[in-house]
Amino acid sequence: MTDINAVAVLGTGVLGSQIAYQIAYAGLPVTAYDISDEILESAKTRFEGLAARYEKEVDGAAGGPAQAALKLMRYSSDLRDAVQNTDLVIESVPELLDLKRDVYTKLAKVAPDSTIFASNTSTLLPSDLADATGRPDRFLSLHFANEIWVHNTAEIMGHPGTDPAVYQTIVTFARRIGMVPIELKKEQSGYVINTLSIPWFTAALKLYVDGVADPQMIDNVWRIDKSATEGPFQNLDRVGLKTVYDIYARSGNEQMQAIAKVVKEEYLDKGRLGEASGEGFYKYAETPTASAKK
Amino acid sequence: MTDINAVAVLGTGVLGSQIAYQIAYAGLPVTAYDISDEILESAKTRFEGLAARYEKEVDGAAGGPAQAALKLMRYSSDLRDAVQNTDLVIESVPELLDLKRDVYTKLAKVAPDSTIFASNTSTLLPSDLADATGRPDRFLSLHFANEIWVHNTAEIMGHPGTDPAVYQTIVTFARRIGMVPIELKKEQSGYVINTLSIPWFTAALKLYVDGVADPQMIDNVWRIDKSATEGPFQNLDRVGLKTVYDIYARSGNEQMQAIAKVVKEEYLDKGRLGEASGEGFYKYAETPTASAKK
Numbered sequence: 372m373t374d375i376n377a378v379a380v381l382g383t384g385v386l387g388s389q390i391a392y393q394i395a396y397a398g399l400p401v402t403a404y405d406i407s408d409e410i411l412e413s414a415k416t417r418f419e420g421l422a423a424r425y426e427k428e429v430d431g432a433a434g435g436p437a438q439a440a441l442k443l444m445r446y447s448s449d450l451r452d453a454v455q456n457t458d459l460v461i462e463s464v465p466e467l468l469d470l471k472r473d474v475y476t477k478l479a480k481v482a483p484d485s486t487i488f489a490s491n492t493s494t495l496l497p498s499d500l501a502d503a504t505g506r507p508d509r510f511l512s513l514h515f516a517n518e519i520w521v522h523n524t525a526e527i528m529g530h531p532g533t534d535p536a537v538y539q540t541i542v543t544f545a546r547r548i549g550m551v552p553i554e555l556k557k558e559q560s561g562y563v564i565n566t567l568s569i570p571w572f573t574a575a576l577k578l579y580v581d582g583v584a585d586p587q588m589i590d591n592v593w594r595i596d597k598s599a600t601e602g603p604f605q606n607l608d609r610v611g612l613k614t615v616y617d618i619y620a621r622s623g624n625e626q627m628q629a630i631a632k633v634v635k636e637e638y639l640d641k642g643r644l645g646e647a648s649g650e651g652f653y654k655y656a657e658t659p660t661a662s663a664k665k
Numbered sequence: 666m667t668d669i670n671a672v673a674v675l676g677t678g679v680l681g682s683q684i685a686y687q688i689a690y691a692g693l694p695v696t697a698y699d700i701s702d703e704i705l706e707s708a709k710t711r712f713e714g715l716a717a718r719y720e721k722e723v724d725g726a727a728g729g730p731a732q733a734a735l736k737l738m739r740y741s742s743d744l745r746d747a748v749q750n751t752d753l754v755i756e757s758v759p760e761l762l763d764l765k766r767d768v769y770t771k772l773a774k775v776a777p778d779s780t781i782f783a784s785n786t787s788t789l790l791p792s793d794l795a796d797a798t799g800r801p802d803r804f805l806s807l808h809f810a811n812e813i814w815v816h817n818t819a820e821i822m823g824h825p826g827t828d829p830a831v832y833q834t835i836v837t838f839a840r841r842i843g844m845v846p847i848e849l850k851k852e853q854s855g856y857v858i859n860t861l862s863i864p865w866f867t868a869a870l871k872l873y874v875d876g877v878a879d880p881q882m883i884d885n886v887w888r889i890d891k892s893a894t895e896g897p898f899q900n901l902d903r904v905g906l907k908t909v910y911d912i913y914a915r916s917g918n919e920q921m922q923a924i925a926k927v928v929k930e931e932y933l934d935k936g937r938l939g940e941a942s943g944e945g946f947y948k949y950a951e952t953p954t955a956s957a958k959k
Contacts, residue, residue: 516890524889553886559877563886566872567897570864578860583853592847592857595818596810598894603861606891 383414387463404453451481479505489513525550575603608651677708681757698747773799783807819844869897902945
């Protein structure tokens with residue numbers, strides 16, 4: 372089994388930067404790649420912001436470790452340079468099939484033959500990309516959640532041609548960088564988390580859109596019945612209502628479209644974008660408490 | 666608005682006895698009705714068991730209050746006697762349409778004209794029963810969750826003919842007996858809780874039945890991503906796998922039937938009935954901890 376000792380992360384967006392920083396925080400050298408030096412400059416600010424959040428929110432990060440992670444990071448806008456001497460390249464570029472396939476085609480030409488490629492894609496299957504990688508046996512999906520330092524899952528999903536030994540290497544790597552590996556035995560659109568979340572969101576939104584109950588009531592039932600920290604509308608506010616709108620607007624289904632319409636007209640058009648904007652289904656001056664008991 | 670000062674509960678099964686005891690625990694006199702004195706004798710043992718659980722699990726119940734509640738309870742197997750001088754009758758008899766309609770027809774003849782009737786039905790709509798009550802304006806559903814002292818929701822659902830003042834009386838009553846009232850504005854099969862739970866259960870069970878991931882992995886993702894106490898399979902074990910089987914076996918849908926088959930063959934037939942039997946998706950010597958972090 373290959374050991375993963377050096378990693379490159381392609382893309383320095385919200386998720387890509389969290390992945391790269393978490394790897395460095397776990398003590399592995401990491402190269403953050405993006406398409407221009409300007410983007411990399413603003414990424415550096417993002418990485419410093421992550422170090423500050425870890426110092427506040429992660430036990431043991433303050434007083435050195437969070438800053439030390441920054442010193443394990445290297446930046447490059449030259450793909451060949453970024454991936455030289457890496458054991459693993461994690462791709463976290465925008466969620467567009469043609470763009471991703473193009474990135475893999477270029478990457479295949481410049482990466483060492485032995486390097487494993489992993490995609491952080493949310494919506495595509497590894498099968499959609501495998502042939503573009505030039506190394507389908509050393510390719511799989513490795514999917515992280517937002518706020519990786521709290522929601523520390525790594526969903527690992529191969530395609531039928533993925534080498535089982537490569538899969539196990541990535542399970543070990545995920546654990547080494549502080550993730551709980553979630554091992555999918557088959558390709559599944561939406562992995563485990565979205566396969567569970569979307570029907571739950573849809574049921575909650577439909578109750579609201581159909582006028583059966585208010586978001587606060589719906590969340591209350593869920594929290595109390597499941598002894599849960601948050602209900603579906605609190606979670607939707609965290610996901611962000613623009614993302615929620617995109618999920619529902621994409622669907623041809625009439626019920627999904629009705630949901631998309633309400634999210635747009637009652638929320639997006641009124642500047643209520645979710646927790647990050649200060650208001651969504653809840654106003655964040657008056658965040659509901661974790662406990663639902665009166 | 667009518668004040669609710671005396672209540673009868675029809676049926677002393679798992680839910681009926683919890684409802685009656687909780688009302689007495691809140692300080693209101695309550696009559697527990699069932700069809701024979703033998704059943705009522707065993708119900709008394711159940712009420713004593715509830716008092717003992719409250720003493721252990723409910724703050725302030727020990728040292729008097731839990732025992733005092735038992736003194737507010739009266740038992741009767743004579744329907745006319747049970748419901749005399751009551752302001753509210755809560756029906757919690759077995760979940761069979763004809764049986765429930767028959768109970769309401771008999772109840773209508775012997776209850777005071779002013780008495781409100783409320784059904785704890787899980788699967789029927791108040792519309793299915795309203796005409797049998799002889800007082801559709803004073804009839805609605807009032808749905809409690811199992812382990813009422815922890816999962817203290819009361820879902821309140823009228824039918825189109827329910828008097829809004831009666832609805833509000835029941836909201837006030839629910840709050841008075843320590844429940845969080847969940848006000849449904851329309852009839853909704855499955856109320857809020859089952860409308861949210863069933864698609865979540867189905868998605869989780871399908872991932873497992875299709876061989877995508879193990880119950881433990883699936884629960885792990887949910888707990889970590891949602892900062893939740895329990896995942897779907899932990900919750901299914903609490904619900905009990907016989908109930909889960911019944912839900913899926915009832916459906917004509919091919920996917921639901923495939924789920925029912927696996928639950929029967931891999932769990933029920935092997936004596937794995939869920940948490941109460943010591944084993945379901947988990948063995949209860951090795952209950953997963955609430956926190957999913959490694």
